[in-house]
Amino acid sequence: MFPTFVLNIAAAMNNFIAARSQMALSLGFHIVFSCIGMVMPFFMAVAHFYWLKTRNPVYRNITKAWSKGVAIFFATGAVSGTVLSFELGLLWPNFMKHAGPIFGMPFSLEGTAFFIEAIALGFFLYGWERFNPWFHWFTGLVVGISGIVSGILVVAANSWMNSPAGFDYVNGQYLNIDPMKAMFNNAWFQQALHMSIAAFAATGFAVAGVHALMIVRRKNPKFHYTAFRIAIVFAAVAAILQPLSGDISAKNVARRQPAKLAAMEAHFKTEKFAPLIIGGIPDTATRTVNYAIKLPGMLSLMTWDDFSAEVKGLDQVPKQDQPPVAITHYAFQVMVALGMLMAALSLTYFIALIWKRKWFGKSWFLKLFVLATPVGFIAVEAGWTVTEVGRQPWIIQGVMRTADAVTPMPGIAYSFYLFTAVYFSLSLIVVFLLYRQIKMVPVMYDVGS
Amino acid sequence: MLYVVITYLWLALLLYLLLGGADFGAGIIELFTTEPNRPQTRRISYQAIGPVWEANHMWLIIAIVILFVGFPGIYSTMSIHLHIPLAIMLLGIIARGTAFAFRSYDAVHDNMQKVYNRIFVYSSFVTPLFLGIIAGSAVSGRIDTHTDNYLSAYIFSWLNTFSVAIGLFTVSLCGFIAAIYLIGEAKSDDERRRFVRKARQMNIGAVISGALVFIFAAADHIPLADWVFGNPVGITAVILAAVSLVILWLMIRRGRARTLRLLAGFQITMILLTVTYKHYPNIVILKNGYLSLLTDRGDDKTIQALGLALLIGSIFILPALVYLVYSFQKRDVQEP
Ligand code: HDD
Ligand code: HEM
Ligand code: HEM
Numbered sequence: 001m002f003p004t005f006v007l008n009i010a011a012a013m014n015n016f017i018a019a020r021s022q023m024a025l026s027l028g029f030h031i032v033f034s035c036i037g038m039v040m041p042f043f044m045a046v047a048h049f050y051w052l053k054t055r056n057p058v059y060r061n062i063t064k065a066w067s068k069g070v071a072i073f074f075a076t077g078a079v080s081g082t083v084l085s086f087e088l089g090l091l092w093p094n095f096m097k098h099a100g101p102i103f104g105m106p107f108s109l110e111g112t113a114f115f116i117e118a119i120a121l122g123f124f125l126y127g128w129e130r131f132n133p134w135f136h137w138f139t140g141l142v143v144g145i146s147g148i149v150s151g152i153l154v155v156a157a158n159s160w161m162n163s164p165a166g167f168d169y170v171n172g173q174y175l176n177i178d179p180m181k182a183m184f185n186n187a188w189f190q191q192a193l194h195m196s197i198a199a200f201a202a203t204g205f206a207v208a209g210v211h212a213l214m215i216v217r218r219k220n221p222k223f224h225y226t227a228f229r230i231a232i233v234f235a236a237v238a239a240i241l242q243p244l245s246g247d248i249s250a251k252n253v254a255r256r257q258p259a260k261l262a263a264m265e266a267h268f269k270t271e272k273f274a275p276l277i278i279g280g281i282p283d284t285a286t287r288t289v290n291y292a293i294k295l296p297g298m299l300s301l302m303t304w305d306d307f308s309a310e311v312k313g314l315d316q317v318p319k320q321d322q323p324p325v326a327i328t329h330y331a332f333q334v335m336v337a338l339g340m341l342m343a344a345l346s347l348t349y350f351i352a353l354i355w356k357r358k359w360f361g362k363s364w365f366l367k368l369f370v371l372a373t374p375v376g377f378i379a380v381e382a383g384w385t386v387t388e389v390g391r392q393p394w395i396i397q398g399v400m401r402t403a404d405a406v407t408p409m410p411g412i413a414y415s416f417y418l419f420t421a422v423y424f425s426l427s428l429i430v431v432f433l434l435y436r437q438i439k440m441v442p443v444m445y446d447v448g449s
Numbered sequence: 450m451l452y453v454v455i456t457y458l459w460l461a462l463l464l465y466l467l468l469g470g471a472d473f474g475a476g477i478i479e480l481f482t483t484e485p486n487r488p489q490t491r492r493i494s495y496q497a498i499g500p501v502w503e504a505n506h507m508w509l510i511i512a513i514v515i516l517f518v519g520f521p522g523i524y525s526t527m528s529i530h531l532h533i534p535l536a537i538m539l540l541g542i543i544a545r546g547t548a549f550a551f552r553s554y555d556a557v558h559d560n561m562q563k564v565y566n567r568i569f570v571y572s573s574f575v576t577p578l579f580l581g582i583i584a585g586s587a588v589s590g591r592i593d594t595h596t597d598n599y600l601s602a603y604i605f606s607w608l609n610t611f612s613v614a615i616g617l618f619t620v621s622l623c624g625f626i627a628a629i630y631l632i633g634e635a636k637s638d639d640e641r642r643r644f645v646r647k648a649r650q651m652n653i654g655a656v657i658s659g660a661l662v663f664i665f666a667a668a669d670h671i672p673l674a675d676w677v678f679g680n681p682v683g684i685t686a687v688i689l690a691a692v693s694l695v696i697l698w699l700m701i702r703r704g705r706a707r708t709l710r711l712l713a714g715f716q717i718t719m720i721l722l723t724v725t726y727k728h729y730p731n732i733v734i735l736k737n738g739y740l741s742l743l744t745d746r747g748d749d750k751t752i753q754a755l756g757l758a759l760l761i762g763s764i765f766i767l768p769a770l771v772y773l774v775y776s777f778q779k780r781d782v783q784e785p
Contacts, residue, residue, distance in 0.1 A: 068554050075550030079543045082506070085513050086539055089528030096517055097525040101747030104518030108755050111511050112762030118504040119769045126777065177748040179755075409532050409603050422540060426547060433555055440556035 016403055018412040019091040022419055024388070026080065026087055028381055029423045033077030035380065037117075038151050038196075039203035039234070040070045041124075041144030046230050048137050062227045064128075065444070067140075069437050071125055076430060078118070080423075091412070095395050095405035098174050102167050103160040105179035106153035113150035117143055151199065152192040159187035162387065163256045164396050190252040191387075194245045197238045198383065201342060202376030204235020209373025210438065212366040220442050232369065235376070236346035242339050247302065253390075254303040257397060258312040259321060260390035263328035265299055266292075267313045274299040274311035279333055282325050287314070323392045331385035338379040345372055450756035455730075455742055457759045458515045463721050465508035467626060467714055470619075472505050474627025476545065476573020477620060478647050479566075486643065491566070493634050494627070495553065504770060506546070511759075519755050522745040523733055527583070530592045530606045534579045541576030544568050574620060581619030585612035585662075588728065589671060593736040611669050614661040621654035622717060629697075629713040633706025645701055652694075676727040683723045690719035 044066050051059035085107075089096045123131070123139035130136070160166075166182030168175045211228040215221050254261045261267070266282035266289045267274060276299045280292025297307040304311070314322055345368060352359040359365040395402040475494035482490045517524040528535065545568075552565035586592065586607040596602050628648035635641040666673035677683045697704075697712040725732070731739035746752060 068556070071554045072550055075546050078506070079546035082510060082542055082546075083539045085510060085517075086528070086535055089517060089524050090532050090535060093525035093528045096528070097521045100517040100521035100524065101519070101751040104514070104747070104751065105754055105758070107514050108518055108758035109762070111507070111514050112758070112765055114510060115504065115507045115762070115766045116769060118507055119766070119773050122504060122773050123776070130776070177750055179751055407529055407532065409529060410599065415532075415536055418536075418540070422543060426543070429547070429551065433551060437554075437556045444556070 015410055015412045016406050018416040019406045020402070022412065022416040023087065023091055025416070025420060025423060026084055027384065027388075029427070030077065030080040030084055031380060031384065032377055033073050033080060034147075034151060035199040035203050035377070036070065036073045036206075037077045038144065038147035038199045040066060040073070040207075041140055041147060042200075043203075043207065043230055043234065044070070045137065045141045045144060047227070048140055052133050052137060058223055058226050061223060062230070065223075065437070065441060066227075067125060069434060072430060072433055074121060076426060081114075091407055092395065092405040093407050095400060098400070099161075099396060102174065102177050102179065102182045103157045105183045106156040110150045110153040113146045113153060117146040117150065120146065148196060148199075151196060155192045155195045156183050156185075156188040158387070159191040160185050161394075161396055162191070162260075162391055163187035164399055169399050186256055187252060190245075190249045194242075194249045194383075197242050197245050198376070198380050200234050200238035201242055202380045204231050204233075204238060205342060205345075205369070205372050205376040206374065207231035208235055209369050209371075212369040213373075214438065214441075216363055216366050216370060223441060228369075232349055235342075236349045239339070239342035239346040239376075243336075243343055246336070246339060251303055254311070257391065259314065259317040259323060260328070260386075261303065262312060262314045262317065263323045263325045263390050264332040264386055266325055266329040267299065267311060268315060270310060270313040270316050272300065272308050272310045273297045274309075274313075276302065280329075282329050284325050321393065323390050328386055328390045331382040331389065335379045335382040335386060338375050338382070342372065342375060342379070345369070450753050451743070451746070453756040453760065454515060454519050454752055457756075458512060458519075458742075459721075459725065461508045461512040461515065463718060465505075465512060466622070466721060467717055468505040469508060470577065470623040470717070471626045471630045473545075473573050473577045473620075474623035474625070474651075475631065476570050477577075477624040478627050478631070478644075478651075480570040480574055481624070481647070481650070482643075487566075489640065490631075490643075493631055493636070493640065496634065504773065506542075515755065515759075518747065519752055520740075520742060520746050523740045523742075526592070526594065526733065526735075526740060527587065530594070530602060531583050531586055533603060534582050534586070534607045538576055538579040538583065541572045541579060545572035545576055548572065577619045577623045578616040581616035582607055582612045584619070585615030587733045588724075589669070590734045590736055592733070595737065609669070610665040611662065611671060614658055614665050617658040618655060618662055621651050621658050622720070624651035625655055626713055626717065629709050632701070632709060648701070677723050680727055682726050686719040686723045686726070690716045690723075693719075 044063050047059045047063040047066065050056065051063055120139045120142040124136065124143055127136045127139060131139075160182050163186040164182075165185035166178040166180070208228050208231040211224040211231065214224040215228065250261070250264075253264070266277050266280065268282075268287040268289075273296060275294040275296045277289055278293040278295070280289040282289045299311050300309040301307050303309070314325065348365075348368070352365065391397055393401050393403065395405045479487055479490050479494065513524075548565045548569040552562055552569065555561060555565070586609075589609060589611050591609055591612075592606045593601050625648060628644050628651055632641055632644045632648065635644055663673060672679075677687060693712045693715050697709060697716075701709065728734065730742040732742055733740035747755075
């Protein structure tokens with residue numbers, strides 16, 4: 001059964017679908033490593049700071065242990081990012097031909113950010129006991145800052161695809177190009193803010209979860225407890241801010257991409273007092289959502305700050321311009337549900353910190369965080385699915401269709417299989433290496449702690 | 450500003466060939482080192498490239514960003530017709546970068562090291578081979594933008610003797626740069642002798658593959674000889690490269706590391722200058738036309754912004770990069 005199933009997929013996978021799948025795969029892979037690359041340097045800077053201030057070796061050990069793990073993630077992030085800059089052309093040459101000169105500004109600035117990041121990383125990883133300790137600390141911080149800057153810049157490029165600006169589209173020609181206007185389009189701020197916070201929340205929960213697991217298993221509790229505390233503070237603050245930033249994003253989407261908003265909410269009919277639809281199974285044929293919770297007026301309120309405001313539904317969008325409703329809706333539900341869950345966990349953490357110190361010794365409390373390890377990254381992937389699938393069928397909203405951008409070369413399906421195999425094996429190896437790093441913590445860092 | 454951008458593109462390619470090349474070369478040398486000597490070679494090259502390898506590969510990203518922002522027509526044509534070699538090169542980049550990181554940062558040293566090493570050395574060979582093939586194909590005049598035939602549009606655009614010979618030539622050059630570079634890192638006379646021997650082998654490899662390039666070019670009616678020898682700049686560059694090569698071999702046994710490196714770098718610069726000078730600005734030669742840096746480019750405003758971004762970027766990058774290289778040159782790098 002299995003082989004015929006695979007063969008059927010192979011036959012069904014035309015070039016266009018294969019190209020989209022390969023792009024999604026590569027981006028979905030890269031985003032994990034880039035989140036870690038953006039955020040871990042800050043965690044390390046905190047641990048490193050305490051080491052320099054207190055000379056308590058636990059902090060040095062944490063910094064060193066993290067930096068070894070991070071080196072693996074950095075290398076993987078760097079190569080997968082390099083692949084992406086070629087893939088944009090390999091898969092979407094017609095898009096890049098027109099879009100490159102318009103949305104290229106953030107990419108050209110990003111080159112500098114990447115370079116500084118790579119240089120600072122060289123100093124940081126190889127600079128122990130070589131430089132003035134505070135210079136060494138500073139290089140670590142620079143890695144984080146340039147990581148965030150490069151994240152913001154790429155997201156600005158992506159937001160241009162959602163909210164094209166900085167050119168006039170006249171008879172199929174792209175005229176009056178202004179790269180600065182393209183970079184500072186209507187969506188860049190909302191998306192960059194939401195993405196940066198998401199990176200902290202996702203990485204923070206993942207790191208905290210791994211260390212919580214080790215505490216539960218009573219392996220080097222002092223080491224892991226200190227590490228847990230650093231990670232969870234970042235994660236909790238970010239996770240509480242995340243729904244606020246998400247609300248800003250949703251309002252922005254309603255204005256720039258009403259079709260995407262309608263798909264996210266499975267909102268088929270244009271109406272006043274539009275309900276917020278939670279969960280449910282959207283049925284495009286009958287234009288209804290079954291088994292959903294509906295909160296009357298809430299969608300109008302959330303998007304336009306007014307219960308009675310009219311919210312455009314999918315009925316206002318020509319059939320051929322509608323995004324896939326089910327995927328977008330489910331992905332949005334997953335993101336929001338996980339976001340609420342993380343915010344709740346974060347509040348629990350602060351309650352424990354302020355009033356219920358004894359919870360920290362309880363295994364149920366730590367196990368909550370163990371269970372939450374993958375949650376942030378699942379939300380990140382879901383959020384990107386909302387953004388990207390919700391933009392379909394456009395690659396540049398309202399200007400160019402994804403189907404018109406794809407490469408004319410046949411046989412992309414094979415390339416997709418190959419890259420899937422490569423990324424799958426890489427993921428396995430990275431997990432395996434991380435497992436070994438954690439296993440070796442007692443051997444390598446057990447001095448006095 | 451257009452000329453600023455073009456200069457940066459050329460410099461990014463040169464620096465990638467030199468620094469990225471030395472990096473690939475270290476793997477190539479390891480590939481051609483006999484088993485007992487490998488660990489030593491590995492240690493030395495690790496010390497030499499550990500802190501800088503990520504920065505070395507940034508030049509490729511810079512070059513590609515300049516291409517897709519500034520010269521999107523060139524980028525998209527190459528992406529379509531050289532899809533396969535580009536994809537193979539990418540797989541090589543993935544394999545090599547991750548294998549290098551994994552072997553340095555795996556907390557447990559066991560048999561996995563062998564796996565990483567093997568992946569590292571083979572991908573160090575394959576990646577520059579395909580980089581060379583891509584560069585060769587860009588000027589081979591084989592890219593046919595008007596055909597629907599799969600083989601001629603997507604396969605024979607790059608799979609031809611000329612391009613493959615350029616690929617081999619690139620591999621030899623990378624090995625040569627790395628050998629010369631590592632001579633300076635050698636800790637004993639014995640090690641030094643070994644790298645001198647490697648440099649000689651790589652040099653012979655470059656001569657042979659270089660000769661093949663000319664032969665296949667002639668067979669394919671590619672006017673390579675004319676590009677190289679048909680103008681005063683080309684001839685001067687070739688003569689300078691040859692003279693500096695002779696000097697390099699005369700002083701290889703005792704010369705100072707820095708002098709040797711500068712000489713080798715000079716030769717590579719001259720080679721790149723020769724092959725790009727004559728057919729500038731037409732950097733891609735198609736079956737039925739050219740793609741030119743002067744006409745197949747983005748809007749003026751885009752070029753303006755790109756040039757500014759590059760200039761401002763350099764103000765930040767260059768001092769930091771120089772300090773990085775300087776800091777790690779004289780001191781031993783420990784396993785992190
Ligand atoms: C930790 C991850 C995470 C969490 C908890 C949330 N999000 Fe999110 N969301 C993302 C991670 C993310 C993301 C992956 O980072 C996206 C994809 C594109 C982007 O800029 O951010 C995103 C996109 C995204 C968009 C689409 C933006 C666009 O297309 O430009 C909206 C409307 C929201 N989010 C709204 C929310 C709301 C209301 C949340 C309430 C809890 C929420 N997000 C939690
Ligand atoms: C890293 C986070 C990202 C993820 C997980 C992601 C995910 C996806 C997914 C799922 C698709 C396929 C959509 C479909 O076919 O229905 C896609 C397409 C695409 N994305 Fe993203 N994306 C991310 C960020 C970006 C960024 C930053 C850019 C550009 C600067 C970008 C450019 C594209 C392009 C060009 C396509 C193909 C055309 C299209 O389907 O519209 N993506 N991405
Ligand atoms: C939302 C999506 C993305 C975010 C937030 C992001 C962020 C980052 C960050 C922070 C890094 C450095 C960290 C590391 O090396 O691990 C990185 C690496 C890289 N990214 Fe992405 N990226 C995204 C999508 C893309 C896309 C679409 C491209 C290509 C067009 C790209 C190209 C690169 C490259 C070339 C590198 C390697 C740079 C280096 O060596 O440091 N990224 N990315």
